[in-house]
Amino acid sequence: GQQVMQIPQYQHVQEGEDFTTYCNSSTTLSNIQWYKQRPGGHPVFLIQLVKSGEVKKQKRLTFQFGEAKKNSSLHITATQTTDVGTYFCAPNTNAGKSTFGDGTTLTVKP
């Protein structure tokens, strides 16, 4: 199946700093989804990217899909303590199978 690598595995930031996580695939993706999982919680859907070069924003979060549809990124501007959690990218196959990366765990120091 499709394999994705997420980097970094962990990121510690001071509140107010920016944060970026990257998701890389060796194969071209049909689309990619991003999820957030708070400590002790379950994944919560954030967004889906479909088009080459697509950029979507949700308040302080900016999601990008690479031109070659092999990579994606999530950028958070001016992190807050509520941003703490693990962020997963999940490429979708055309048949609907969603494969999750191992995630980037973000901790924010107040």
Place this chain on the structure above:
Amino acid sequence: DAGVTQSPTHLIKTRGQQVTLRCSPKSGHDTVSWYQQALGQGPQFIFQYYEEEERQRGNFPDRFSGHQFPNYSSELNVNALLLGDSALYLCASSLGQGIGYTFGSGTRLTVV
């Protein structure tokens, strides 16, 4: 509007036993996917059910089986439990190939 409901929330089983986990999808959703999440890792896809049939399957042995009922609820069965089966089992529902999955809170299975 109820979200995804999973039961039980926690379960302790002995090696070699069998377990059944249950999931009720979000109202209006007809597709159910099951994931296994080990500590510190991302959810691993087990299988997906649609119209009461297994539509997709991940790299899990036949000890893992499932079922979907006419009301779209689903069960995950694991036979001959191994210590390595200890994990959080997540159920996710969607409307067909709709955008984004809605996850339940999971069942924490511990095999001793």
